[in-house]
Structures are given as structure tokens and as C-alpha cells.
Amino acid sequence: MTTVEAAATEVPLRINGRQHVVVLEPRVSLLDALREHLDLTGSKKGCDQGTCGSCTVWIDGRRVLACLTLAAAASGHDIVTIEGLADGDQLHPMQRAFIEYDAFQCGYCTSGQIMSAIKVIEEGNAATDEDISEFMSGNICRCAAYPNIRAAIRHVRDEAGGRP
Amino acid sequence: MSAVGTPVTRVDGPAKVTGAAKYSAEIGLPGMTYLAVVGATIASGRVTAIDAEAARAAEGVLAVLTPEDLPKIAAEPHLLPSLVGGPAPGESFFPMQDDVVQYAGQPVALVVAEEYEQAQHAASLVRISYQPTKSITTIDEGRDQAYEAERLFGGLMPARSERGDVEAGLAAADVRVEVAYKMAANHHNPIEAPSTVATWDGGNLTLYESTQGIRATQQTVALLLGLPIARVRVITRFVGGGFGAKAMVWPNVTLTAMASRYVGRPVKLMLTRPQMFTSNGHREEQEQRIAIGATRDGQLTAIRHEKLSITSPFDDWAEPATGVSSQLYGCENYLGIHRLIKGNTMTPTFTRGPGESLGVFTLETAMDELASHLAIDPVELRLRNHTPVDPFGHPWSSDGLVECLRLGAERFGWSDRNPAPRTTRDGEWLIGTGVAAAAYPIAFFMPPQRARARIFADGSAIVQTSTQEFGTGVLTMATQVGADALGVALRDMEFQAGDSDLPNSTAAVGSAGAGMVSSAVHAAGTALREQLIALAVGDEQSALHGAAPASVKVADGHLTSAERPGAVDTYRELLSRNHMSDAEALGTWRPPPLDTPHGLLTFGAQFAEVAVDPELGLVRVRRLNGAFAPGRVLNPLLAHSQLMGGMLWGMSQALLEGNHMDPRYGRWAETNLAEYLVPVNADAPEVRVDFVDVDDELVGPLGAKGVGEIGQVGVAAAIANAVFHATGRRIRSLPMAPELVMDPAADGQ
Ligand code: FES
Numbered sequence: 001m002t003t004v005e006a007a008a009t010e011v012p013l014r015i016n017g018r019q020h021v022v023v024l025e026p027r028v029s030l031l032d033a034l035r036e037h038l039d040l041t042g043s044k045k046g047c048d049q050g051t052c053g054s055c056t057v058w059i060d061g062r063r064v065l066a067c068l069t070l071a072a073a074a075s076g077h078d079i080v081t082i083e084g085l086a087d088g089d090q091l092h093p094m095q096r097a098f099i100e101y102d103a104f105q106c107g108y109c110t111s112g113q114i115m116s117a118i119k120v121i122e123e124g125n126a127a128t129d130e131d132i133s134e135f136m137s138g139n140i141c142r143c144a145a146y147p148n149i150r151a152a153i154r155h156v157r158d159e160a161g162g163r164p
Numbered sequence: 165m166s167a168v169g170t171p172v173t174r175v176d177g178p179a180k181v182t183g184a185a186k187y188s189a190e191i192g193l194p195g196m197t198y199l200a201v202v203g204a205t206i207a208s209g210r211v212t213a214i215d216a217e218a219a220r221a222a223e224g225v226l227a228v229l230t231p232e233d234l235p236k237i238a239a240e241p242h243l244l245p246s247l248v249g250g251p252a253p254g255e256s257f258f259p260m261q262d263d264v265v266q267y268a269g270q271p272v273a274l275v276v277a278e279e280y281e282q283a284q285h286a287a288s289l290v291r292i293s294y295q296p297t298k299s300i301t302t303i304d305e306g307r308d309q310a311y312e313a314e315r316l317f318g319g320l321m322p323a324r325s326e327r328g329d330v331e332a333g334l335a336a337a338d339v340r341v342e343v344a345y346k347m348a349a350n351h352h353n354p355i356e357a358p359s360t361v362a363t364w365d366g367g368n369l370t371l372y373e374s375t376q377g378i379r380a381t382q383q384t385v386a387l388l389l390g391l392p393i394a395r396v397r398v399i400t401r402f403v404g405g406g407f408g409a410k411a412m413v414w415p416n417v418t419l420t421a422m423a424s425r426y427v428g429r430p431v432k433l434m435l436t437r438p439q440m441f442t443s444n445g446h447r448e449e450q451e452q453r454i455a456i457g458a459t460r461d462g463q464l465t466a467i468r469h470e471k472l473s474i475t476s477p478f479d480d481w482a483e484p485a486t487g488v489s490s491q492l493y494g495c496e497n498y499l500g501i502h503r504l505i506k507g508n509t510m511t512p513t514f515t516r517g518p519g520e521s522l523g524v525f526t527l528e529t530a531m532d533e534l535a536s537h538l539a540i541d542p543v544e545l546r547l548r549n550h551t552p553v554d555p556f557g558h559p560w561s562s563d564g565l566v567e568c569l570r571l572g573a574e575r576f577g578w579s580d581r582n583p584a585p586r587t588t589r590d591g592e593w594l595i596g597t598g599v600a601a602a603a604y605p606i607a608f609f610m611p612p613q614r615a616r617a618r619i620f621a622d623g624s625a626i627v628q629t630s631t632q633e634f635g636t637g638v639l640t641m642a643t644q645v646g647a648d649a650l651g652v653a654l655r656d657m658e659f660q661a662g663d664s665d666l667p668n669s670t671a672a673v674g675s676a677g678a679g680m681v682s683s684a685v686h687a688a689g690t691a692l693r694e695q696l697i698a699l700a701v702g703d704e705q706s707a708l709h710g711a712a713p714a715s716v717k718v719a720d721g722h723l724t725s726a727e728r729p730g731a732v733d734t735y736r737e738l739l740s741r742n743h744m745s746d747a748e749a750l751g752t753w754r755p756p757p758l759d760t761p762h763g764l765l766t767f768g769a770q771f772a773e774v775a776v777d778p779e780l781g782l783v784r785v786r787r788l789n790g791a792f793a794p795g796r797v798l799n800p801l802l803a804h805s806q807l808m809g810g811m812l813w814g815m816s817q818a819l820l821e822g823n824h825m826d827p828r829y830g831r832w833a834e835t836n837l838a839e840y841l842v843p844v845n846a847d848a849p850e851v852r853v854d855f856v857d858v859d860d861e862l863v864g865p866l867g868a869k870g871v872g873e874i875g876q877v878g879v880a881a882a883i884a885n886a887v888f889h890a891t892g893r894r895i896r897s898l899p900m901a902p903e904l905v906m907d908p909a910a911d912g913q
């Protein structure tokens with residue numbers, strides 16, 4: 001049998017405000033581009049099938065699963081990863097709250113949880129605990145830190161007066 | 165001030181919330197290549213041909229390895245739990261040595277390529293021809309071949325436990341409960357897949373490995389490759405969850421090392437999610453039966469507890485299920501048996517709450533049935549059967565069961581309960597509450613544990629041991645313990661782990677991690693402190709010169725003595741006066757002997773409230789309360805998280821998790837996270853955790869009994885008992901899927 005392999009090409013990617021150019025085959029996912037080609041390993045691969053949420057990043061301000069997004073398709077868009085949240089040593093309030101409320105154990109789902117958690121508040125889906133748990137249910141935490149994740153989100157929501 | 169016992173946040177918190185923490189597959193090495201594993205699609209038979217031509221021709225492919233290309237292993241692997249401290253292969257089998265297929269998913273070919281996508285694609289091009297033979301992958305298929313196991317765990321533990329005369333005890337009982345359960349297989353599914361990066365430098369191998377046992381990995385790979393242990397180094401910075409999946413050393417680790425040697429480049433393997441169902445063990449499909457006899461006032465007269473499960477063709481493996489049922493309550497007549505069926509699966513392995521969590525499920529649901537037959541409150545029934553000694557008459561190293569039941573009942577509001585089933589409603593929903601006792605054995609199979617403590621001239625200090633952080637909080641707790649033992653402030657102490665070059669620490673399994681590591685770290689910190697105190701009292705220039713060493717106290721790096729009011733020396737000044745750039749000491753903790761005259765269980769009590777939709781059979785857990793007596797709590801914030809996570813695992817075991825073999829193909833029916841259900845945020849209720857203080861001087865210098873498993877134990881039983889209270893139905897299978905809960909045939913059972 002014959003196989004057709006499309007040649008790798010240069011793909012410009014704007015990540016955390018910085019412009020990168022990576023040489024990638026067209027089949028490379030955004031997640032693998034980040035992890036294997038750009039050493040941005042904060043975004044995690046938990047399933048590579050769109051079921052766990054650990055690869056959650058923002059594209060043009062919306063939460064997206066990087067394992068189900070082709071890198072080439074993300075070109076020309078604004079990509080934000082967990083590495084783009086802190087301002088130097090100054091953590092994002094959600095990052096601080098995750099530490100304070102012990103909202104993780106092994107930490108492997110944590111990047112995705114935080115990327116989702118910030119958006120859940122921005123989307124206006126964090127008014128009640130029920131809302132939070134519903135709209136955070138795309139992010140699996142096998143360590144089951146869920147009650148603490150909700151506590152961290154409540155804390156950030158209330159500190160921000162219910163607004164981002 | 166003591167750092168131990170305070171709720172300090174995780175020392176690795178900032179690294180984890182910023183994405184800076186590096187897990188094993190995130191190690192970048194120049195010239196990295198990617199490994200893809202081709203797994204067998206049949207469960208039993210032979211590989212008759214491998215056509216690798218298309219794969220070899222695919223772009224970027226460096227090698228396609230079949231059994232012909234792969235070297236033979238240097239020694240046969242023999243299963244032995246990693247807690248013992250030696251090599252710990254997960255199964256007494258190594259794939260790709262010949263053409264035999266023993267289970268579906270077994271590696272049959274390897275592909276190494278320049279890029280991840282190239283390796284995955286080429287793996288899909290490898291054509292394997294098989295000659296299948298009839299497989300056995302379910303209990304139903306192999307029931308007539310069941311045999312009683314003699315020993316479990318590679319011979320480590322007896323499979324039968326017996327005392328008194330169980331049949332006579334049952335015959336003499338006023339009331340008997342006899343029940344049987346079917347329990348589906350479970351898969352650990354940590355979110356980080358097992359990952360290996362292997363790289364060779366001459367004859368030296370370095371592995372970056374996601375493991376719960378760095379030294380177990382080092383020794384196993386050295387054994388299989390015929391290398392001196394000193395030539396294998398294992399580095400593990402962070403592990404994205406284990407739950408038992410990474411407690412033993414599975415073939416893929418050694419295969420990655422072999423592939424790396426073959427291509428002469430670093431090789432990375434990250435198993436795919438579907439491969440995680442056939443590569444790192446699972447909790448076996450099983451059936452349990454229990455018969456309990458009791459007097460009219462609820463005193464147990466006999467317990468007979470049997471487990472039947474599927475193991476692999478090459479190992480007598482069963483998670484032991486009778487360790488708790490044989491000890492938890494005072495009962496003269498007991499029989500515990502494990503029966504096995506050899507099937508075409510890989511060797512099953514430890515899964516959180518190994519064995520005993522399902523053993524306790526069986527015992528504690530039967531106790532609930534007994535309570536309802538006798539019209540005795542379920543909490544009261546357990547209190548009546550409490551025993552202060554184990555079956556040999558040895559007192560518990562520490563107890564707390566009674567206190568846990570009482571405290572849990574009080575916090576939960578147990579006394580408000582109407583005991584009659586199917587009487588409480590909230591709108592359409594039926595409401596029920598349930599209780600179960602929890603206990604988990606403590607095992608001292610490990611060899612001596614060591615740590616090294618070192619202090620520098622500026623007063624900063626470090627403690628090291630070869631453990632690994634997979635979410636237990638060990639980095640944080642060991643920092644606290646080390647700071648206290650040496651007598652320095654928390655900010656001056658750093659704990660370093662994750663490297664097999666560091667002093668010996670055994671695999672963190674069976675809740676043993678915190679106890680082992682804290683004991684070794686305590687020993688090292690104490691040894692260094694004593695060395696420095698001796699230096700100070702012998703130093704003519706020290707304000708403490710001549711003081712009795714035992715009178716010297718150290719806190720925040722300051723040495724004082726009750727014999728010398730007002731006199732102070734400091735570690736910094738002491739070291740610089742003596743022209744020392746640092747000082748170090750090794751500390752060793754020896755576990756108590758296996759025949760210590762003590763009962764060894766960690767105790768707790770679980771309470772659950774459920775709401776059941778009678779039409780749809782949906783069970784929603786509304787509340788979980790646990791009370792635990794895990795000995796010294798090193799860090800209440802982190803212990804709370806561990807216990808809470810365990811309790812939600814118990815909920816999941818009760819309601820969500822189960823996999824089934826498709827007997828036609830001998831393959832698992834569910835091989836991804838969309839089909840194999842694990843809890844999501846919306847499944848998880850609020851969880852309350854309370855602690856009962858118990859002193860335990862036996863289990864280690866700090867008295868920590870461990871919190872990794874006990875949180876998970878008993879929860880499923882409390883939920884099942886609550887489902888009965890809500891509906892009047894006893895569900896005889898796990899997980900308690902809606903179709904079982906809505907089935908009126910279960911009424912009154
Ligand atoms: S890795 Fe993308 S959803 Fe799991």
C-alpha cells in the first residue's frame with residue numbers, strides 16, 4: 001500500500017503574545033506542537049481524544065481542547081496557554097486560589113482546570129455551585145480534587161465581585 | 165514552632181499551577197525519537213507473520229522491531245510487589261520474546277520514528293497475522309476451571325485464612341446473612357499516561373519514568389537487561405497520578421530502553437489512553453460471597469468470605485480481600501478463601517484500596533443486612549462487635565474505630581434517621597442514608613529506608629531520598645518533617661526526591677509512602693541535629709560548650725540549653741567557626757518486624773446520603789462524611805485532600821466504574837474515558853473529613869499510618885447501604901448502574 005505524506009511546512013503561531021514559527025506536518029495537533037515542538041509542556045496530554053480536558057487552552061479568548069485542534073488551524077489566532085497566565089512571579093488569582101484551596105494533587109489536570117476555571121467565571125457560568133460543577137465537567141481530575149476546585153473558583157468569583 | 169501538623173500549602177504548588185512542573189514525557193533531549201507500541205488484537209494464540217514493509221518505508225521511521233530484532237531478556241521476571249523493595253515486574257512474563265500471544269494488547273511490535281505522528285502512523289501500517297486459539301477472559305467462561313490459590317502476590321501472602329470452625333459457628337447462629345456480589349473490573353486511569361524517556365550513554369541507561377517506585381524501576385530494568393543496578397538511573401520529577409497503575413514495573417519501560425539502545429537515540433514512549441487498559445494492570449473482574457452468623461443481640465459467631473477472580477496465565481494474582489474481614493470484628497470462627505481462574509488477561513495489579521476495599525464492601529453491606537434483620541441500628545451493631553485485639557490477641561498498634569463511628573455519626577446527624585427503608589422522599593427522589601466501617605491493613609514488607617540530611621554554612625538545608633511525588637504531597641510533608649527534625653525553619657529546608665541516585669526509599673504503595681519517607685527523613689534530620697549538637701557542646705568557643713547534649717534544643721537554627729539560660733549558638737556560626745562548608749548525616753528507619761505482636765489496621769467510618777430517582781434508577785450522592793484515625797496527621801490540608809479524593813474514588817467504585825470483557829474477542833469493551841466512566845465535577849458532592857486523634861508509637865517515629873487508601877475503603881458499602889435505605893433494594897453488582905437500581909426484581913432482596 002502507498003501512503004501520502006504531506007510535507008512539513010512553516011506554521012506561524014502566536015502564543016502568549018509571542019510569535020513563533022514551527023516546522024510541522026499538517027497532521028500535528030496544537031497540543032503536540034506546544035509540547036513536542038515549542039517546549040510549552042504546561043498544556044497536558046491526558047487522552048488525545050477530547051475526553052479529559054487536560055489540554056485546555058484559549059484560542060481568541062475561548063476555551064478549546066488543543067488535542068482536537070490542528071496546529072495549522074490555530075495559526076493566525078491568539079493562543080493562550082497556562083504559561084501565559086502569570087505576570088512574572090505574580091500569579092493569576094486563579095493560580096493562587098488553586099494553591100490556597102489545595103485544588104489539585106498530582107497536578108496533571110491542573111493547567112486545564114485553571115484555563116477552564118477562569119473562563120467559567122468570565123462566561124458567567126459560576127453563579128452557583130451547580131453551575132460551576134456543570135461547566136467544569138469537561139475537565140476530569142482523577143485525583144478528585146473537585147470540591148476544592150469549586151472552592152477555588154468561588155473564591156476568585158467573590159473576590160472579583162462576581163465579574164472577571 | 166513545629167512545622168509538622170500545620171496546613172502548609174504544597175511546596176510544588178507554584179510549579180504545578182504555572183505549568184512549570186515537568187512530568188516524564190515532558191523531558192526534552194536532543195535527538196529525541198518516538199516509540200509507538202503495536203498491541204495484539206487477539207487474546208490468545210500465535211503471531212504467524214509480521215509484515216513491516218510499509219511501516220519501514222513510511223517517512224521518518226527509524227526502526228520497526230519485532231521479536232526477531234529484539235534481544236532476549238537477561239532474566240525471567242518474577243512478580244513481587246514493589247513494596248518489598250526489590251525488582252518488581254508487574255507480571256511474570258515479558259512480551260516479544262517469541263510468537264505467543266497471552267492477552268489482547270500485549271506488545272507484538274515496536275515502531276520508532278523521528279516524530280510522534282510518524283511513529284503512530286507507521287504503527288498503524290504494521291500488518292500482523294495471527295493464529296488465534298480459544299481464550300478465557302471472563303469468570304463465566306472459566307468458572308469450571310477455578311482453583312483455590314495457595315499464596316498470593318508472588319508467594320508473599322497466604323491465600324487462605326482460617327480459625328475456629330466456621331460451619332459450626334454458622335450453624336449455631338440465631339441469624340444468618342449470606343450474599344453474593346459480582347464486581348466489574350476497574351482501571352486506574354491516572355490522567356498522565358505511563359511515560360518513559362530512555363537514553364543511553366555508553367553502557368549507562370537513564371530513564372525518565374512516571375512511576376510510584378523509582379528504585380523498583382531501576383532494579384527491574386537492570387535485571388531484565390542484565391545490567392549492573394549502578395548503571396541504571398531513574399529520574400522522576402513529577403508523576404501525574406498513579407493509583408496503583410505505576411506501582412509495579414510493566415514491560416513497556418524495558419521495551420523503551422531496548423528501543424533506545426537499538427536506534428542509538430533517546431526514545432520517548434507515552435502510552436495512548438486505549439493502551440492504558442491493557443498495559444499497566446487492572447483490578448480484576450471478581451465475585452465475592454460472604455456468610456455471616458450472629459446471635460440475636462448481634463454478636464458475630466462466624467464469617468465465611470470467598471473471592472473468585474480472574475488472573476493471568478502466568479501469575480496467581482488476586483488483590484487480597486479478606487485481610488480486613490478476618491480482623492475487623494471480634495469473631496471466633498472465620499474462613500477466608502481466594503479462588504482463581506487463569507484467563508487471557510495481563511496480570512491484574514493493585515488498584516487504589518487494593519483488594520480490601522471490595523472485601524470491606526462485601527463485609528459491610530452484609531453487616532447492614534444483618535442490622536436490618538436484627539432491627540439493631542447499623543452503627544450500634546458495629547460498636548457491639550468492636551474488638552480491641554486482632555485475631556491473635558495482639559492489641560492494635562492504635563485503634564480509633566469506635567471514636568470514628570461515634571464522631572462520624574454525630575457530624576452526619578445519624579440519629580435523625582428513620583431506619584425503615586423507602587420512607588424518606590424529597591420531591592420525586594427517594595432519600596437514604598448509610599454507614600460502613602473502614603479499615604485498611606498496614607504492611608511492613610519494606611526493607612530499611614534511608615534519607616540524607618545536609619546543612620550548608622548559610623543555614624539552608626536539604627533532605628533527600630529516592631521517593632517520588634505523584635500527588636500524595638510527599639514533597640511538602642517531608643519538608644515539614646525534615647525542618648522539625650533538624651531544627652530549622654520551614655523556609656530553610658528543601659526536600660529533594662525523584663532520583664534513584666538518592667538514598668534508598670521503597671515504592672510508595674499501599675499507603676506506606678508517608679510513613680516510610682517521613683520516618684527516614686526524621687531519622688536523617690535527627691542524626692544531623694545530634695551531630696551538630698555534639699559539635700557545639702564540644703566546641704570551646706560555643707556558648708553551649710560542656711552542656712549535656714540531651715539538654716540542647718534547636719529551633720529555627722538556634723541552639724539553646726536549659727542548663728545555660730540565655731546562651732545561644734546557631735548552626736551558621738557553629739559551621740563557620742569550625743571551617744565547615746556543610747555537614748551531613750544519613751538516617752535509617754527500620755520497619756517493625758513482620759511478626760510484631762500488634763494488630764495493624766488503620767480505621768475509619770463512612771457515612772453517605774443518596775437520592776435515588778425511582779423511575780430512572782439514577783443515584784446521586786448528596787453527602788459523604790468520613791471520620792478517620794490515621795495516626796499523626798503530618799499536614800491536615802494535604803491529608804484532607806488525599807482522604808477526600810479516596811472517598812470520591814469509593815463513590816465512583818459504587819456507581820460508575822466497571823469494564824467488561826467481550827468474550828468473543830477477549831478484549832475490553834471500554835477503552836477510553838468517554839466509555840469507562842470516572843467522576844466529573846458534577847458527580848462529586850461536598851465531602852466532609854474529620855480526624856480522630858490516635859497515638860501510634862509502633863508504626864514509625866512520627867506515628868503516621870497513611871491516608872492514601874483508607875479514604876476509599878467503606879464508601880461503596882455506605883452508598884450501597886444508603887441505596888437500600890432509599891429504595892428497599894439490595895443491588896448485587898458493582899457498579900450499581902441505573903438499570904440495576906430501577907429493577908423492581910431487586911425489591912426486598
Ligand atoms: S488531551 Fe485533550 S481532552 Fe484529553
Ligand code: FES
Pocket residue numbers: 103104105106107108109110140141142143144145355404405635
Ligand atoms: S490533580 Fe491529579 S488529576 Fe487532577
